[in-house]
Amino acid sequence: MVKITDVARHAGVSPSTVSYALSGKRPISEETRQRVEESIRELGYRPHAGARALASSRSNVLALVVPLRTGIHVPVVMQFAVSVVTAARRHDHDVLLLTQEEGEEGLRRVADTALVDALIVMDVQLHDGRLPLLRALDRPSVLIGFPAEPAGLTCIDLDFKAAGELCVEHLAGLGHRVIGLVGSPPEVYVRETGFAQRVVQGFTAAAHRNGIASSVHPCEADPAAARQVAERLLRERPALTGVVVHNEPVLEPLIDAFEALGLRVPGDLSVTAICPDELAARVRVPVTSIAIPAAEVGAGSVELLMKKLGGTPVPQATLLPPRLTVRASTRPRP
Amino acid sequence: MVKITDVARHAGVSPSTVSYALSGKRPISEETRQRVEESIRELGYRPHAGARALASSRSNVLALVVPLRTGIHVPVVMQFAVSVVTAARRHDHDVLLLTQEEGEEGLRRVADTALVDALIVMDVQLHDGRLPLLRALDRPSVLIGFPAEPAGLTCIDLDFKAAGELCVEHLAGLGHRVIGLVGSPPEVYVRETGFAQRVVQGFTAAAHRNGIASSVHPCEADPAAARQVAERLLRERPALTGVVVHNEPVLEPLIDAFEALGLRVPGDLSVTAICPDELAARVRVPVTSIAIPAAEVGAGSVELLMKKLGGTPVPQATLLPPRLTVRASTRPRP
DNA sequence: GAGCGCCGTCGAAGCGCTTCGACGGGGGAA
DNA sequence: TTCCCCCGTCGAAGCGCTTCGACGGCGCTC
Known part of the structure; x- marks a missing residue:
């Protein structure tokens, strides 16, 4: 193993000079630095991570x-x-x-x-x-x-709250007056995962601000649950024309369920989602969405x-x- | 920071004894070891990773x-x-x-x-x-x-070769005589990724061994490509009754495509796949499969x-x- | 009863690097 | 010209741990 003393010898300087040339923590003349770098290259020197960590109390x-x-x-x-x-x-x-x-x-x-x-x-x-x-x-x-x-x-x-709001604003801007949020599975809210609740907050606040009728529905991550939620949503809000989905696995099943219930997307129902672009783009009807960056x-x-x-x-x-x-x-x- | 010398002092032994008590590289009397461990616990000692790596030339x-x-x-x-x-x-x-x-x-x-x-x-x-x-x-x-x-x-x-073989053996055991392999995208073979080619080898060898008519079809990872491959397969082998799929994203689209062409799975067509269980199990028709362990x-x-x-x-x-x-x-x- | 060997422990020497204080020499200010 | 200061470099002292050789003391053998 080639160490800093080898480099120092080869370059005709002291080990500390090599160290400073490497770290830049003290001024080193251009000429010396070049010589050191040349020696490092020639010898194939690599500082030992452990030694470095020990001496500098930084492991990087x-x-x-x-x-x-x-x-x-x-x-x-x-x-x-x-x-x-x-x-x-x-x-x-x-x-x-x-x-x-x-x-x-x-x-x-x-x-x-x-x-x-x-x-x-x-x-x-x-x-x-x-x-x-x-x-x-x-x-x-x-x-x-x-x-x-x-x-x-x-x-x-x-900013999940803003994401919830933005979905609503988008739908509101398109003239929708009755919308629903299909959220994450109930256990996600029980666990008090911040982002799920924040979406709800943003959604609700923006709906209220825009004078929009809205409701929120947690949903398990399977197609059957998606179907149930779709049915319930339509039963409770027959005038529904917009949905925000914050639940990756049910995005597609949910759209299927709505279509099975006679609602065309986007003809009768507009859908937006908070989910990865890759998912939103590959659904049968590509979905207007906000991605997790x-x-x-x-x-x-x-x-x-x-x-x-x-x-x-x-x-x-x-x-x-x-x-x-x-x-x-x-x-x-x- | 509490170090090994602190522990040694506290336990009334030398640092090397602490080290040996910790590593077990030399015999230490039960009594001493207990005392050392007690001190470690009391002081909350944690060996410094860098120092350890430097001295032992092992970073763990x-x-x-x-x-x-x-x-x-x-x-x-x-x-x-x-x-x-x-x-x-x-x-x-x-x-x-x-x-x-x-x-x-x-x-x-x-x-x-x-x-x-x-x-x-x-x-x-x-x-x-x-x-x-x-x-x-x-x-x-x-x-x-x-x-x-x-x-x-x-x-x-x-063992991807054995996986290819096993799929064929399974289909052969069920009496199928004409089968196809829907493989990974062409670029995967061009890139010469070993596992994709090995599946083909196993598939082909087992088909031959069992006197089964077979063909291999690379397939892009999108539904349209799946449909094309399904059509082509049926055109070339009208007697097809078995398919092996080694291409996660098209598994479901491919089944859809076959059904759209009038073949029921598994009624008219048996399908096996090499893919994660999680995927195989959640397809509309749960798929007999070999998982990557x-x-x-x-x-x-x-x-x-x-x-x-x-x-x-x-x-x-x-x-x-x-x-x-x-x-x-x-x-x-x- | 003397000697041998082994068990358990200690002390010291590094592991390879960073960093601190020191110092020589050259340039600028007075 | 003298003094001072700063730039660039050096030497040495650790950083906290492992490991090697050494060494007492005990039990055993002969």
Whole structure:
């Protein structure tokens, strides 16, 4: 193994000079730097990560905690993960993958052993058990998702409330006056997952603001449930002309169910969804939708962490604005 | 930060004794060990990962390289990743996540800086550019998937050839005499991805062995392509009564297409697939299928690495036997 | 009863890097 | 011309852990 002393000897300087040439933490003359770089290249030198971590008390590794739970759309998690890794690499950091299964103990372990410098935690619940720990940890962290009490934490996510509103505004702008929200499975609300409730809030507020009749229906993630919800919605609101869907797996079955009940999409019924673009686009009737900006959230969380590691203060909440993509499933009220 | 010397002082022993009590590399009296453990608990001691890595030249971290490419079923990748992490933790190791985008340079970096002790590489191509590097690296690696020339490497995967055969045997056992294979998109074969070709080999060999008329059809991953393939298959083989599908996204569209052409599944046509169980089970007609045993492959790759790290020789090839789950889509030939 | 060997523990020497204080020399200010 | 300061570099001291050789003391053998 070639080490820093080898490089130093080869370049005719001291090890500390090599270190400074590499880190830029002290001025080094252009000429010396070039010579050092040349030696590094010739010898194929790579600084030993452990030694570096020990001496500098920086591992240049971030922890990423991913959820395993059902009801979470896996491809979106993967997108997050990939964008986190990519963004981390831009800052010369690597990413350690943790599963939620490891729980608090896992977080504490990687933090306390100095394996990682900072943590990114996905899928934060409203009353997440990990919050006190994250607040107490001596390492910075960023949460993807918003807990009920975000004080002392740094959070980032799509602005789900605004997303709920935007769906309604879109439908309202098309003249729809009676709409429904088909939401996530009941257990998601019971678990008090922030984003599901926020969609409801935005939906309800915007409907009220626009003088629109509306109702909200949680829905299990299977076709039969979708059919039931569709029937119930039509029974309770025969004048229904707009639906917002926040439940990936039932998007297509729900449209099928409405059509089976005699409603054409978008002829009789306009549908918007909050779901990945890839899903919205491949449904039989491509659906007007708001996507989870997974890549942006991932990259954003890394940027926040880097700032925190650098000592720059960051906002407690970062809400990414929803963007609605209009597709074939919405149209003005007949 | 509490360090090993603090523990040593608290327990009234030397630091080396604490180290040995922790690692078990030298005999320590039961009494001393208990005292040390008690001190560790009381002080909340956690060994510093960097210091440990430096002194022992073991980081206890594995690298996992995940693919990003299109045509790869994302949830399966995620399953791999999760099972790798879980298995690694059982051996007191962590997992560093790398994207394929980082390429050879990324592999070399994490290996040469001693950030990781060993590597797991997913989605290996038949003529993968990373093979020479992996062979040359001074750290052990395991490939998920089989390259054309696996000499000097350790590989693990589902036995796709046997999977192709098993599908055919199943259909043959039900009396089917004319069958087709609907395969992956053409580019997958062009790219020379091993597993797709192996399914074809197994399929063809078993069909021949059983005196069955067969043909193979690559298929793009969209419903329109599925329809075309269905039509073509029926035109070329009007007596067709069995189909093997190795292409996740078109499984359902293909069944729809056949039914639209007047063939009932499984009444007129038996269908088997090689795809995740989760997909096979949720199709309108649940499909008899062979799943990618993602969890087994992930856990298996970790076990192989641990053996290699421990100096135990391991087989060059580990082929996991396919398991066929019979569902509603296959039935004896009328 | 003397000697041998083994068990359990200690001390010290690194592992490879960063960082801090120090220092020589050259340029600018007075 | 002298003094000061700053730029660029060096040397040495750790960072916290593992590991190797050494060494007492006990039990056993002969």
